[in-house]
Structures are given as structure tokens and as C-alpha cells.
Amino acid sequence: MTKTNIVVIGAGFAGVAATKTLSHKLKKNKDVTITLIDKHPYLTYMTELHEVAGGRVEPDAIQYDLQKIFARSKNVNLVTDTVTNLDKENKVVRTKHGEFSYDYLVLGMGGEANDFGVPGVKENGFTLWSMEDAVKMRKHILNCVEKAAKEHDPQKRKALLTFAVCGAGFTGVELVGELMDWIPVLAHEYNLDKEDFDLYIIEAVPTILNMLDANDADKAEAFMVKRGIKVIKGNGISEVKQNSIRLADGTVIPTYSLFWTAGVKANTEAEVFGFKAARAGRLVVNENMLIDGETDIFAVGDLAYYEEPDKENRPHPQIVQAAEQTGKTAAKNIIASINNTSKVAYKGKYDGFMVSIGSHYGVAFLMGKWHLSGFFAMLMKHLVNIKYFLEIFSLYYAIQYVFHEFFHIKNRRNIFRGHLSRYGNVLWSVPLRLFYGGMWTIEGLKKIFGLWGAHSWIDGTHLAFPFPWLLEPTSAASGATEAVSAASGATETAAQTATQVVSFGFNYSYGEQPAMVLEKMPDWFASIMQIMIPNVEVAHLMQKVMSFVELAIGLAIMAGFLTWIVNAVTIGLVATFCLSGMFYWVNMWFVPAAIALMNGSGRAFGLDYYFIPWFQRTAGKWWYGKSKAIYGFDKQGNQLVK
Numbered sequence: 001m002t003k004t005n006i007v008v009i010g011a012g013f014a015g016v017a018a019t020k021t022l023s024h025k026l027k028k029n030k031d032v033t034i035t036l037i038d039k040h041p042y043l044t045y046m047t048e049l050h051e052v053a054g055g056r057v058e059p060d061a062i063q064y065d066l067q068k069i070f071a072r073s074k075n076v077n078l079v080t081d082t083v084t085n086l087d088k089e090n091k092v093v094r095t096k097h098g099e100f101s102y103d104y105l106v107l108g109m110g111g112e113a114n115d116f117g118v119p120g121v122k123e124n125g126f127t128l129w130s131m132e133d134a135v136k137m138r139k140h141i142l143n144c145v146e147k148a149a150k151e152h153d154p155q156k157r158k159a160l161l162t163f164a165v166c167g168a169g170f171t172g173v174e175l176v177g178e179l180m181d182w183i184p185v186l187a188h189e190y191n192l193d194k195e196d197f198d199l200y201i202i203e204a205v206p207t208i209l210n211m212l213d214a215n216d217a218d219k220a221e222a223f224m225v226k227r228g229i230k231v232i233k234g235n236g237i238s239e240v241k242q243n244s245i246r247l248a249d250g251t252v253i254p255t256y257s258l259f260w261t262a263g264v265k266a267n268t269e270a271e272v273f274g275f276k277a278a279r280a281g282r283l284v285v286n287e288n289m290l291i292d293g294e295t296d297i298f299a300v301g302d303l304a305y306y307e308e309p310d311k312e313n314r315p316h317p318q319i320v321q322a323a324e325q326t327g328k329t330a331a332k333n334i335i336a337s338i339n340n341t342s343k344v345a346y347k348g349k350y351d352g353f354m355v356s357i358g359s360h361y362g363v364a365f366l367m368g369k370w371h372l373s374g375f376f377a378m379l380m381k382h383l384v385n386i387k388y389f390l391e392i393f394s395l396y397y398a399i400q401y402v403f404h405e406f407f408h409i410k411n412r413r414n415i416f417r418g419h420l421s422r423y424g425n426v427l428w429s430v431p432l433r434l435f436y437g438g439m440w441t442i443e444g445l446k447k448i449f450g451l452w453g454a455h456s457w458i459d460g461t462h463l464a465f466p467f468p469w470l471l472e473p474t475s476a477a478s479g480a481t482e483a484v485s486a487a488s489g490a491t492e493t494a495a496q497t498a499t500q501v502v503s504f505g506f507n508y509s510y511g512e513q514p515a516m517v518l519e520k521m522p523d524w525f526a527s528i529m530q531i532m533i534p535n536v537e538v539a540h541l542m543q544k545v546m547s548f549v550e551l552a553i554g555l556a557i558m559a560g561f562l563t564w565i566v567n568a569v570t571i572g573l574v575a576t577f578c579l580s581g582m583f584y585w586v587n588m589w590f591v592p593a594a595i596a597l598m599n600g601s602g603r604a605f606g607l608d609y610y611f612i613p614w615f616q617r618t619a620g621k622w623w624y625g626k627s628k629a630i631y632g633f634d635k636q637g638n639q640l641v642k
């Protein structure tokens with residue numbers, strides 16, 4: 001029976017970081033079980049909610065199934081449920097559908113939008129702090145545009161096409177940037193004039209993006225203004241109505257769409273726990289992330305409030321970097337308690353800040369000294385996101401992120417402006433696949449059977465590899481034979497030279513002798529080959545293997561079986577032949593042909609059409625297990641973990 005139960009509430013950035021750290025560091029301790037409870041069966045990638053709200057990606061692009069994230073973490077139990085009560089005396093967490101005892105508890109329930117009591121925000125505004133918020137906002141935008149396309153009253157149509165974002169922090173700027181990109185698409189789809197749209201970003205204080213360097217913030221503002229966004233600073237919103245907003249100076253802007261991103265506070269669900277709270281409802285913690293007055297209950301992420309001594313006693317920021325670091329700090333201190341070792345204090349290390357404004361432009365301030373803008377800032381943001389998935393050991397979602405952001409994007413809404421994301425019909429690859437596969441098949445048959453005037457590579461009489469160490473005589477007789485062969489070869493070469501011209505080219509003309517890619521094998525490659533093929537016996541064996549490999553490659557390409565992998569192998573073989581001094585420039589078309597066929601060409605009239613989906617399902621189920629809508633309960637609703 002498990003002796004130590006650790007319960008983590010909340011599968012956001014902080015909760016996942018804490019659970020991953022605990023699972024990894026305690027994987028050899030069979031007396032520890034970790035239970036992760038969240039109301040959703042997935043991690044929402046909060047920093048990309050604006051992409052869903054702004055119509056760039058579908059919701060599933062930023063929903064990461066917890067089963068896939070923790071599939072190899074055998075000491076982690078997943079529970080999909082909502083926490084209702086905490087019994088500190090008996091050390092029990094109660095949920096809507098069960099209860100879980102704990103020895104250590106980590107609260108990572110995150111935050112929610114803070115409307116600061118502005119009248120009408122709750123009733124008429126839209127927030128962006130959950131997947132539900134993002135989907136709701138997206139549907140509302142589409143509904144407004146659809147209504148505007150049918151509206152005859154020009155003033156009402158203008159109000160329907162006016163969108164206002166309140167709050168010029170990271171979330172607000174990224175949201176308004178997505179809307180900026182989406183407007184031309186919507187205008188085209190609904191036959192509207194994009195000039196009829198108005199886009200505002202409204203900030204109560206005189207500056208925007210205050211966590212960035214002032215120069216970077218100015219660049220961001222200049223870009224927004226250039227793209228037609230109306231930036232209002234030092235003039236907050238005093239009231240929100242269904243069809244208008246009123247600013248602090250009395251200005252009224254007719255709109256049905258007020259998107260509130262002006263602040264964040266602690267998740268109000270944590271109020272029932274009765275812990276000491278600071279500003280915005282955040283739970284006060286010490287340097288170990290222990291809640292004030294507690295010895296076994298930790299708070300992390302946006303829910304926690306810790307004043308950093310080395311940062312002028314300012315509370316740690318509510319950003320992803322801080323969320324992950326607080327989660328890891330709490331986990332390390334739980335491990336220290338279990339192992340009876342020294343605890344660690346939280347020390348925030350923030351490597352930089354970056355913000356995207358639409359899909360093509362961004363600004364970033366990194367490591368306290370590097371300023372980036374435009375393409376490179378956006379590229380850095382994508383690299384940071386990919387790095388996150390690698391850090392939580394999820395190569396699967398790192399790959400999925402690349403597909404969603406670079407290959408599956410529509411309307412040119414990525415940093416490569418759609419150059420990577422156009423879908424093509426792989427049917428047109430079939431003729432090339434058959435031709436290219438046929439070429440490899442013929443090469444294999446020639447080498448196996450010695451067809452069409454070629455020497456057989458498998459009968460042991462012909463040495464195809466022109467490596468110097470393989471040509472050294474092993475006896476006087478063999479030396480004489482080699483000499484005769486060399487003299488014969490020299491005569492033949494001389495005759496060829498007399499009648500043919502050695503020519504570099506990507507095509508072959510009659511009377512020309514094609515040029516080798518490399519006339520001589522590089523010394524470094526020769527040293528590798530001498531280890532791999534040290535003598536004639538091994539060389540003959542390698543020739544036999546290569547012959548059948550080429551035949552297998554050809555047949556696989558023609559059949560459309562594992563076309564990506566097989567064509568990648570052909571590129572490797574061509575590189576090897578080139579370095580060995582055995583490949584002509586006129587045959588270099590093998591490489592671009594192979595690259596072209598790596599586009600999924602086997603899915604059109606090929607075996608990959610059947611094999612790849614089957615393999616993905618089978619391998620995915622074996623490696624990740626079965627994904628569910630609800631974790632921790634069986635089909636009858638019975639609790640499986642406790």
C-alpha cells in the first residue's frame with residue numbers, strides 16, 4: 001500500500017511542471033503516488049488562446065491530452081473532476097465525484113480575468129482566460145460579421161464590425177494582433193469591405209506592454225498603428241453596455257464586442273479553502289511555496305503570491321516562466337521533505353519576454369540585453385514553445401505544434417506567410433513515384449543478376465568499391481593479375497579520353513563523359529570506410545547487401561510503402577555514393593526526387609494509405625495508452641484511484 005500520497009490540483013503550466021518533476025525524481029520510490037486533478041482531461045496552452053479566439057487555429061491545436069503527457073509516468077494518476085472542498089484536519093480533498101487523501105497538496109488552479117468591478121463587463125464583455133472563453137469569443141466574432149453582412153443600417157453594421165480590446169498587456173496585444181490578421185479573411189469570406197471594420201486597443205495607463213523595454217513597446221505600438229489598429233492610452237473603460245462602451249473621458253464607442261484582457265486574479269474556486277490572500281486574491285506563500293501557516297500545502301503559478309527579495313519585493317509575475325518555476329520549487333521541497341534533505345527557496349529567473357502581433361510580427365527582449373523584432377522575434381517565440389514540450393518530455397506534442405503552426409495553417413497566417421502550409425494533391429506524385437521507384441528497382445536487378453551489360457555484385461567475381469586499401473595485392477599472383485587489369489583499365493581510359501570529353505552537367509549529352517561529384521574520397525570519410533569495410537571479404541558482403549537493399553527500396557517506393565522513410569534512406573545512400581567517389585552529377589536528380597516524394601506520396605494508390613493510419617493508431621495506443629474524456633473513473637462513474 002502506498003505510504004505517501006501527493007495530490008496536485010490544476011493541470012496548467014504550474015501543475016504540470018510540479019507533477020512532471022515529482023514523477024521524474026520519485027520514479028524509483030514505490031511508496032509514492034501522485035494524483036493530478038483537473039476539470040479538463042487536457043492541458044490548455046494558455047499563451048495561445050488568442051489564436052483560437054482569433055480564428056487562426058482550431059481548439060484542438062492548443063489542447064494537449066494529459067494521458068499523452070504523462071503516459072510514461074507510471075506513478076501519476078489522472079483524475080478529471082472539480083474540487084469542491086478541502087478537509088485540512090483529515091487531509092482529504094473532496095471533489096464532485098470522489099475524495100482523495102493527501103500527505104502533500106499542491107494548489108495550481110491558476111487565475112481568471114479580473115474586471116476590477118467595471119459595470120457591465122460580466123454581463124456584456126468577453127474574457128480570455130480559458131478554452132471556453134476562446135471558443136465563445138470566436139463564435140461571437142463570426143456571429144457579428146455574419147449579421148453585419150445582412151444588415152442594411154450602416155450605423156448598426158459599423159457597430160457590429162467594431163471590435164475593442166481592453167488591456168494592452170501581452171494578452172490584449174496578441175489578441176488584437178490576431179483580429180488584425182483575421183479581418184481581411186472575414187471581409188473576403190462575407191463579401192464585406194475590410195475598411196468597414198474598426199479595431200481598438202484601450203489601455204487605462206499611458207503606456208503599453210510594460211514588461212517590455214520601452215523601445216520594444218514603442219515598436220509594437222508603431223506596428224499596430226501602421227496596420228490600422230486604433231491605440232487608446234491613458235483612458236480606461238468606465239462602462240460596458242450591450243451595444244457600446246464608455247471611456248473614462250466620456251467617449252462612447254458603438255460596439256457589440258468588448259474583449260476584456262485588462263487584468264488577472266486568483267481563481268475564485270480557491271476562496272473556499274480559507275487561506276490568507278493578498279492582492280487579487282492570490283494565496284500568500286513563503287520562499288518554499290508553502291501557503292502561509294501550512295506545512296504540507298503548497299500554492300503555485302498564478303494562484304500564489306510571493307514577494308521576491310531580489311526583485312524589490314515585487315510579487316512574482318503571472319507568466320509561464322514563473323508558473324513553471326514555482327511548480328518545480330514546490331515539487332523539490334516535497335521531495336526534500338520525503339527524503340529529509342534541505343529545502344530550496346524560489347528564485348525567479350526570467351529569460352525574457354516576447355509578444356506576437358498577428359502571425360508575422362513580434363517583439364522580444366531576451367536575457368536582459370537582446371532586442372528582436374519582426375520575423376526573428378516570432379521565430380524565437382515558436383522555438384520557445386517547442387522547447388516547452390521537449391522539457392516536459394513530449395516529443396509528440398512538439399511535432400504536433402510544428403504541424404499546427406507551420407503546415408496546417410490557412411490564409412497564410414504564419415511567419416512563413418503560408419509557403420509551408422499549402423495542401424497539394426499527392427495524386428500528382430504517383431507518376432514520379434513509379435518512375436523513381438522503377439529506377440532503384442532496375443539498379444537492384446542489374447547488380448543482383450548482372451543484367452544489361454552490368455557486372456553482378458553478388459557472385460563474388462567483381463569488386464565494385466574503388467577503395468585503395470581493397471586493391472592492394474595479397475600475393476604475387478594476385479599482384480600480377482591486378483597489374484594486368486590496371487594496364488587494361490589504363491588503355492581503356494586512354495581510349496575513352498581520346499574520343500570523349502569529360503563534362504560537368506545535370507544532363508547527359510552524346511559524346512560527353514559525365515563528371516563525378518567527387519573524384520577522390522575525402523580522407524575523413526576514407527578512414528570511416530576503412531573501419532566499416534576493412535577487406536575484400538567484407539566488401540563482397542556489403543555489395544550483396546547493397547544490391548538487395550536497392551531492390552527493396554525500389555519496390556517499396558513503387559508500392560507506396562513507408563515512402564517518407566524509404567526516400568530519406570535514398571538520400572543517405574546518394575550522399576554515401578558521392579563521398580565514395582561513385583556518383584555522377586547527372587544523377588543528382590535522385591535527391592530532389594526523393595525529397596519531393598516525402599510529401600506523403602504513398603497515400604495515393606499506395607500501401608501507406610492503409611498502413612500509416614493503422615500504425616499511428618496501434619503505436620499510439622501502445623506508447624500513450626487510450627485517451628479518454630474523463631480520467632480516474634470507469635464507464636459507470638466509479639472512482640478508480642484514491
